[in-house]
Amino acid sequence: MNWQIYQRLKQALSLNLRRQIFIAVCDNQQLRNNLVENLEVDLTNTIDYTEKTPNNNKNILFVTLNLNLNNPNPVTQINQWFTENPEYKKTQEYQILGFQIIGIESLTKQPSTVQWSFISNLKKIETNLSTLESSILLWINRPWLNTIKKSAPEFWHWHTGIFEFEGDPTPIAPRKNKSSLPNQQTSKSSLSPKISPPSINTVRPLMALEQKSYTTIDVESKNLTVHLLPPAPQKLPELPIGIDQEPENTPLPKWELVELANLVWSEISRKSGEEKTSLEKQQFQILKQIQDLNKSKYPSPELAIAYQALGDFHRDRVLAGEVSEQSLIIAIRAYEMVIEWTFEDAGNMSQFSPSQIPVLDILNDLATLYWMLSRQIKSSKSDSLVYLERSIILYQMAIGEINPSQEETYARLQKNLGLAYGDLANYQEAEKNWQKSVMAYQEATLYLDKVTHTQDYASTLNNLGTAYWNLAQHTQAVAHLQGAISAYTEAIDYFTPEIEPLNYAMIQNNLGIAYWNLAQFQQQPSETLMLKAIDAYLEALKYRTPEIAPLACAATKNNLGTTYWHLAKQFEEHQIRSQLFHQAIAAYSEAVNIAQHFSPSELTFDLLTAYNNIGLAYYQIVIEANITSDKDSQMSNLESALNYYLLAYTGWQQTNIDAVEEKETTVNYLVRTIRTFYNKYGIQGQNVALAKIPSNLLPKILTML
Template identity: 40%
Template sequence: MAQVNGHSPASMTVTDTAHRKISLVNRQIYQRLKQALSLGLRRQIFIAVCDDISLRNRLAARLHAELAISEDSRGKAGGINSVFRPPASREYPRLVSLNLNLSQPHPVAQINRWLGQHPPPSNNPPGFQILGVELLTKQSAKVQGFFLNSLKTIERSLPNLESTLLLWMPRPWLRAIETSAPEFWRWHTGVFEFEGEPAPASDLRTLMATSLQEFPRQTVPQEETAVPQENLWHILGSELDKFSLDHQENPPSQKEDFKKESGTPVTSGEGEEKTSFILNPADAVQSLQEIEQLQQSRPPEELAQAYLRLGNYYRDRIEQSNTSQENLITAIQAYDQALAWLEESSPLAADILNDLGNLYWMLSRYAADSQEMLAYLEQGINAYHTALTKFNPDDAPHSYAMIQNNLGAAYGDLARYQDTAQNLQNSILAYGEALRYRSAEDEPLKYAATQNNLGTAYWHLAQQQQPVTHLKCAIASYTEALPFYNPERDSLNWAMLQNNIGTAYWNLAQYEQPEEFLQLAIAAYQSALTYRTPQSAPAGCAATQNNLGTAYWHLATQVEVNPEGQQQYLQMCIAAYESAIALVEFLSNNDPPVPVTFDVSATQNNLGLAHYQMATDKKFSLQQTSQLEHLEAALRYHLQALQGFSEQPDSYESALSLVVQTIRAFYRERGLQGQNLALSKVPGKLLPELLRRL
C-alpha cells in the first residue's frame, strides 16, 4: 500500500463504509471516561462495561488515538511528534493499550512487565487499558480462576501500580467479578457502562482519489497491542475461513484515480505496488503459529518479521477492497508490533510507517465525529513525518517523494477540519518537496499527479488568502501537469485537468480581467467536454456542463458586450445548464442512482434566472411568444429549486422571492391573465404565501 490515489492499475480502491453514530448517552459516558483517564492519577482502577464488541473497539480505539498524544506535542511545525517511538528517541505514550495475556491473565503483572521493558521518563508512567476479558470465556476453568485470583489480590498489587488502569469487560464478567472477587470490587474507582447500539446497513461508496496517501500512525513500543480490539489471534482465526470466498465474490478492483467535483478542483494520487509477504490464508496461519511460538522467547528480529507478515496479510486484504474497520485495526496493530520489535535503523521502518499512515487515513473514515477523525488524521501525519526521518532522501528519492506526496494529501484533508490556511500551506510545502525528488523524466505520471495535487492545494488556499496569487499558482501547476496526459489514451484524467484549469480561471475572473479569464475558462471546459461525454463519464460531464453554464452566465451579465453577444451567451448558458440537468435526471434513474458532485437545486435556480433574464431584458427585443416561453421556463425551474431547497431555509427563501419576481413579470407582460396563468402552475400549498407577497 504505497500511495493510495494512483495511476497504477494495482493501486488501492478506497471504499468508505458509513460509520456508526455513537449515541448521545454513550458519548456522554465516553467523555466522562476520557476525562477520568486524562487526569493521570496513580492507583486508579476503572471498569468500562460494553457487551457490543464492535462498539467497544471503536471507543477504545478513540481513547487510544485521543489520549496517546501528549497535548504539548500538538500544533508543532511539521505535525505532531510521535508518541509511540521507542523511549530512546520518541516521546513517551500517555495511554498504552494491551490485550489481556490469556495464558497468564494478571493485568497488574502485565503492566509491570511492559514498564520494565519501556521505563517511563521522569517516573511518569502512562495509563493502561486492558482488552480481551471476554475471551476468557473460551479458556479453561483454571485460567479463569487465575484471572479472578489476580483481582482478589489487588490490594497487594496496588503499591506497585503507579498508573491508572482501565479494564474493559462485558456484563457477565462484571457480575462474576462482583461476586467472585469482592476484594477487587472494593478497590475499584468507577464503572462506566456503555449500551449496545444497532448496526446500520452498510453504505459503501468508492472514493475517487483525493491526493492523500491515507494516514499514518505512530508506533508504540508495547507488549501486546497498540490499537484496542479483540484478541489478534481470535480475529485472524475467525476471518481465515471466509478468505477464499471473499476472493471469489470480491475480486480486486481497479481504483479510480481522480475525485470529480463541480466547481472545485480535485486531486490525484498514485499507487505503487509492493511485494507482499503474505499472499494466502496458509501463510497467515503460518504467521500466527510463528508468533505464538516466538512469544515465549521473543527474539526481536524474528518476532518483528512475524508481525510484519501478519500486517502485510491484512494490508493485502484491504487492497482487495476488504476495508472493514476490523481489518484496518488489525493491520495497524500488527505493524505497530513489528515496529516495536524492529531495530531503530531497520530499512523496513519507513515503508511500514508509510503503510500505517495510509491505514490511519482509511480508519478516519469510520470516525463518529470530527474530533475522532482529527485524532486519526494527526496520527497519520505523524507517521509520515516519522517515516521521513528514516532515510536520506538523496539515497531513496522515489520513496521520499512518495511519502511527501502522501503528507501533502494528509495535510490537505486535515485543512478541511482545522487551521485551514496553515494546513494548506503545509500541504503545499510537502508537494513542493515531493517535486524536488520526483522528476518528469523518471516518473512522468507521478510527477503530473503531484503537480495536479499542488494545483488543488493552491486553489483551496486561494479561497482563504491572496486569491490572485494563489489562483495563478494553481493554474501554473495544472498547466504543468497537462502535457503528461495523452487525451487519446488517458482521456478522463486529461479532461479532469482541463476542468480544474477552467474552474481556476473562472475564479480568477472574479478578481481581474473578467472577459479574458472567463473566455479561457470556457475554452478549458469545452476541451474537457470533448472527452467527458454523456457516454464515457455522465457524472463528470454533468459537472463540467454546470460549470460551463456558470461561466457563460457571468460572461453575459458581468462583461460589457453588445446585446447580440449577451443574448448569445445567455442562450449558451441555458443550453449548458439544461444538459447538466438532463444528465442528472438520467443518472437518478439508474439502479442504484448515481450521485453528482454539485448542487442540482442551485443549478435549477440559476437556469431559472437565465430564462428570466432572456424574457425581461428589453435589449433582446424578443417576440411575446418567446418571452412567455422563457418566463414559463423560469417559473418551472425556480419551483423545482424551491422543492430541492426545502431543508435549506436561506436558499428556500431566496428561491421563493424569485418565484414572486417571475409571477410579477407575468403580470407586467400579460396583465391579470398572465398572473393567473403563472399561479395555475404553482402548487396549491404555496398559493397563500405567494398571494400574500404579491
C-alpha cells in the first residue's frame, strides 16, 4: 500500500504543475526519511522529455528543506533558498520541480508562539503562493494534520492532494542512497538519514502498548485487590527469525540457497496479480545472481552485496508495514550471510569498503529483526529467549563497531539494547536485566541531542522511567520509583498535549502509577503522593477520553478509582472518607462501563476485580456511616455492594474455573455483607440479601452464616 501511495505522489509531482500544495502524512520518521530521500533521488533529472522539447537539456531538481524554526514560513524559506543559490534561477539550465519541507514535527517542542507563527503563515498561503513558481510538499505527522485542518482552514482549502503513509516507528536506520541531485544545498537544508525511534507513541496505535501486570495489596483487614496498570514503555520496531547454527569456515552449501529460494517462493505465493509478478521478477533476479556468484570457490564483494540486496528488499517491505514471518526470516538469513562472508577472515574484510557493506547498519538490523521475532505470537517461550539473547549480542557487536563521532547511532543502539534487556527480564534474572536496561537507557540519554531529536529523547526518558518502575518491583523500591518519577517528569516537558495528546496522556498515566506505588512504601501518611497521582491521572483523562481512546481511558479510570480508595484510608474524618469512597466508585464505574464494550483480552486491567473493588467501596461507605445516617441509602449501598460481588463471582465462575482463591474471597465478602444486612435490618434485611444469591451458591452461603 505504501508503495502505491508513493508512486501516486511521485507521479503527481512529476506533472510539474505550478503552485501546487501537496501534503504527505507519515508518523514514522524512519519511513518518512526513506520516502523523502527516494523522492529527491527519483525526481532529480528523471522526467522524460521528447526530442522535440527545447528544454531537454535542463537539470531537473527536487529540493529538500528543513523547516526554519526561527521563522517557520515555508514560502519565505523557499524564496531565501533562491537568494542563496542564484545560479538555479537560470531557467535555461535548471528547472526546480518542487520543494519538500521536513521537520514540521519539531515545532511540537517549540514555544506556542512559534507554533502559532507557523499556523499563521499557512493561513496566508493565498498571498504568499503568488511569489512562488514551484510546488510544495509538506511532510507532517497525524497530530499536525489534525491541527492544520482545524486551525488553518484557509491553507486546507488550497491544498491539492493528501498522501497518507502507514508504518510503525522503528530504529532500523535507512542506508544512504547516492543521490543524483547536484550538491547545491547547504548543510542546513540537506537531508541526512535520521534515526527516529518509536514515536509513542508510539504510530499505528499511537499509544505505546501497555503491559498487563498486576499487584495485589492488602489494605488493613479489608483485602482490596488492586490491579494497577504498570507504566507503558516506548515500543520499538518489530521483526522475527530463527536460524540453525551455520557450519564455520565453509562455503555456502547448496541446500542453504535452496532453503532461501523456498522461503522467497513461500512469501511470493501469499500475493496475487501484478504484485506477485513484480515480486517474482525482483527477487528471483537477486537469487539468480547469488546462485551464479556462489559457484566461485572464493567469496567476493559482489556475492555479499547480492545477499545484502535480498536482505534490504525484505527489510524495506517490513519498514513499509508489510510484516510477515517469511520476510523477516529471509532478511535475517540474507544478512547473516553478509556478516559471515565479511567476518570470515581479514582477507574478506579488506575487500569491502564501508559504503559497499555497511556492517554497523546490518548488525543493528539483524538485532532488531531478532528482537521482533522474539515478540511474534507464534514464537514459543524458549524460542523467544534465544532470539532475545541473539538480539542483545548483535546490538553489543554493533556498539563495538562504532567510532566516537557516531553519537546518534550509539544512542539509538543503546536505546534498542535497553528495550531488549527489558524483554529479557520477563524471562530470566529480572533484577539483573532491568538494571542493564536502566543503564542502557541512561547511556542513550547522554548522547541524544535534546534539540534536534526531541521526540527521541522524550521517548527514551519514558522508557527509562518504565525500566526504573520495573526494577523497583525487585529491589530498592523507593530509590528506583523516585528515579522513575524523575524520568517521567522530565519527559512530560517535551510533549505538548495539543499536538501529541495521547503520548502526553500516556506519560501522565505512567507518572500517576509511579506516585501511587511510591506512596505504598512510605511509613508516614502519604496523602501528598496520592494526590499527585490523582492529579496526573486527571490530567491524562483530559486526553484519554472514551471517544478517542476508550481502552486507555478505562485503564486510567481504574487506576484513579484505586488511588481514591487508598487516599480515603489516610483520613480519619468519616465525611471525607465517604466522599473519597464515592469518588472511587464513580471512577471504577466509568471504567467498567467502557470495559463492557470490549472482550477481556483487549483490556489492560481485570474487570472482575474492578467489580469486587466497587463492592468494597459501597460496603465501606455503609460501615463508615454514623447511626443517624439515612437507612434507605445504607440499604441501597449494601444492595449495590452485594450486586457487584455477585457480578465478580459469576464472572469467575463462567470464565475461569481455576480462580479458586478469587471466588473464595468474593464469597467471604458476600457472607460479610449479608451479616451486615442482618445486624442493621434484622431477619427481614437478611432475607432481602439472600433473595439475591443464585440457587447454586445459596447452600454454601447458608452453611457459612
